[in-house]
Amino acid sequence: MIRKLNKEDHESVMALIGHKPAENLFIIGDLEAYGYDSTFQEIWGQFQNMELIAILLRYEENYIPFSEQQYDVKGFAEIIKRNPNRIEISGLKHLIEPLQGLINRDLRKHSETYYAKCMGLSYEVDEERIHQANYLQPSEYHENVKLLRSIPEFSKGNFSVEERERAEKYKTGRTYIVRNEQGTMVASASTTAENSQSAMIVGVGTRPGFERRGYATLCMEKLCSELLAEGKSLCLFYNNPAAGKIYKRLGFTDIGLWTMIRYESLLSS
Structure with a gap:
């Protein structure tokens, strides 16, 4: 029934x-x-x-x-x-x-992506080191959006100051950033769809030219540590197997594939 x-x-x-x-x-x-x-x-x-x-x-x-x-x-x-x-x-x-x-x-779009979750980090983070990652402040929203749009795989992403403001107002998301010694914002990691039990990691990226220096991992360590301490399960989507390896080193495991199918209206069919 x-x-x-x-x-x-x-x-x-x-x-x-x-x-x-x-x-x-x-x-x-x-x-x-x-x-x-x-x-x-x-x-x-x-x-x-x-x-x-x-x-x-x-x-x-x-x-x-x-x-x-x-x-x-x-x-x-x-x-x-x-x-x-x-x-x-x-x-x-x-x-x-x-x-x-x-x-x-009639089909409009059919996509599949890897879906992974984390119930705990696979190693103990350096508490002193992760203090280098800071909670994104309202005065930094525009700079953060500009950073994300500079990353090739995020160039078509739906990033905006308004979206950052809404996430902060309704507590549905948070963002941590890292700046280098010159004060340049070089990496960012966020959550979305936060609820009392879980949160989705999104927007993990590094400014072009600053990759492979551990900046994005630092953001992730800070963000994940904080959420897990609140008793929340973490999840994320990824398409790139190389990115998957990075997440799995942190403690994420694959749930399976997430499928999304969009269909036309009856009038179009």
Whole structure:
């Protein structure tokens, strides 16, 4: 049986997803921020013998399923197909693959990326050394955005002063930076989608010409140490296997592949 969930179901929802906060970062964050009664967010649950075994979250036009066992793929697909607009489905690859063949619409984009999590650093950081990484201040937002846009792989990224201000206001993200001896901001690492249990690492980069000096690792050590001390699980996406090796040295392990599929609206199909 599938039905729409409400705040009375929250304990059951957290029993299903709460022990995997990294895998369910987006679902947990959206539920904490917007609950069960928002017009732009809904959540459905599949029950088996009165037990919640699978959920499907809609945030705007985006859908994320989660289950630790086989779920009612056809039932979730029918819910998704009711939306006549452009839609997106995303989640762990093994949960998204069964849905693909049931969403009969023109494809806009299909991407996959590695998804990794960290429950603890693999080595003890030098506490004195990581003090070289500093919390980004409002007066530095513009400089930080300019730094990130100078990094080739981030040239098309959605970085802005407004985004930095919003993350600080709502405590959904934080950024640490490193400056060299000349005072130049040379590296940066941030979080996004922070919630009470987990956070996603994003925007890890070094100013061109200053690579391979440990600056970005320093930012990561400071950022990860702080978040882990708060009891949060960490996660991140990466495409580059070389970057993956760096993250794994810190203590990140692969969860699997994260799949994102965007479809055209019914009118376009």
